[in-house]
Amino acid sequence: MDSTETERFDTSRFEASRNRLASLAYRLLGSAADAEDAVQDAFLHWQAADRQRIKVPEAWLTRVVTNLCLDRLRSARTRRERTAGAWLPEPLLDGDPMLGPADSFEQRESVSLAVLTLMERLSPLERAVYVLREAFSHSHAEIAEILDITESASQQHLHRARRRITAARRGGEVDPASARRVVEEFLAAAASGRTARLVALLTDDATLISDGAGLAEKLLWYDTPQRIAAVVRAGFKPTPAKRRFAGGTPAIYYARVNGAPAVLFVIVDRVVVAVTFDITGDKIATIRGVAAPALLVRLTEAWRQHDPDPPLISQW
Numbered sequence: 001m002d003s004t005e006t007e008r009f010d011t012s013r014f015e016a017s018r019n020r021l022a023s024l025a026y027r028l029l030g031s032a033a034d035a036e037d038a039v040q041d042a043f044l045h046w047q048a049a050d051r052q053r054i055k056v057p058e059a060w061l062t063r064v065v066t067n068l069c070l071d072r073l074r075s076a077r078t079r080r081e082r083t084a085g086a087w088l089p090e091p092l093l094d095g096d097p098m099l100g101p102a103d104s105f106e107q108r109e110s111v112s113l114a115v116l117t118l119m120e121r122l123s124p125l126e127r128a129v130y131v132l133r134e135a136f137s138h139s140h141a142e143i144a145e146i147l148d149i150t151e152s153a154s155q156q157h158l159h160r161a162r163r164r165i166t167a168a169r170r171g172g173e174v175d176p177a178s179a180r181r182v183v184e185e186f187l188a189a190a191a192s193g194r195t196a197r198l199v200a201l202l203t204d205d206a207t208l209i210s211d212g213a214g215l216a217e218k219l220l221w222y223d224t225p226q227r228i229a230a231v232v233r234a235g236f237k238p239t240p241a242k243r244r245f246a247g248g249t250p251a252i253y254y255a256r257v258n259g260a261p262a263v264l265f266v267i268v269d270r271v272v273v274a275v276t277f278d279i280t281g282d283k284i285a286t287i288r289g290v291a292a293p294a295l296l297v298r299l300t301e302a303w304r305q306h307d308p309d310p311p312l313i314s315q316w
Helices: 002-029 032-048 059-073 076-081 107-111 114-121 122-135 138-148 151-168 175-191 195-200 225-236 240-246 297-304
Strands: 203-208 218-223 251-257 260-267 271-278 284-289
Touching: 002 032, 002 059, 002 122, 032 059, 059 122, 059 138, 076 175, 107 122, 107 225, 114 122, 114 151, 114 271, 122 138, 122 151, 138 151, 175 195, 175 251, 175 260, 175 271, 175 284, 195 203, 195 225, 203 225, 218 225, 240 251, 260 297, 271 297
Parallel strands: 203 284
Antiparallel strands: 203 218, 251 260, 260 271, 271 284
16 A cells, blocks of 8 residues: 555544544543544544554554543543533433444443433543443453553442442333333423422432523532422423523424433524433433533534424424
């Protein structure tokens, strides 16, 4: 091969791994935008490397991306943002390649908004070991080489990560049809103002987390069914001021986001609010409301390529 053909071949080898690397970075960072940046930085490392000496490109790229993500997680700016209480994972529409792999329960769970949030309680190394093992099935020997730690340390990090996530985790997989029914009932109760029905659809220890329409400096937390019902009822009640702020009159669609049921407020083809639900049994355990425009860019792009069912509410 001449130099141009070699460059094309090496670029194609990188591109063949791009989706997997982006999925790894998203699980580590909880942000699609940051994951894309990390993968692009990895591409620059790949271009600058002596590629003839890289025996297993996938392993080399996995190590580079993982360590780039760890650098981001350890940065002072990231720590400030995430400890300030103003951070939520970036939601992604089901079918987004950044959510793969999704063959096993562990792989699907590792990319849920619930687990991405819980992973904030882990150290960067614990988070990396957990993702590499649970989502990508790397052996402890492989993880040790990627992170430059011992196999024993990898096993210890995984044990601590699993313990912390399991202790805080709520429920398991729920039948999609049952989950949709619960969410549709909840939406109908919110739209009609039946707060007693809203309360009945919530677990006793339910939590609502909102970014305050993207305006709040810190996340808004509500943790009693009665308070959540009141906040949801007020939030779902349309007003001219809310429509002006949103930039129009949204339609409300049912969707699946990060493997969980959700409702999306959509104006024309732009998602302006995403509300996701964690279901336990036949009740709602957690509601997350995301309206910060920066967190809805990729979701909106995917929505524009999506063929949704008719809206649950055509004009909010």
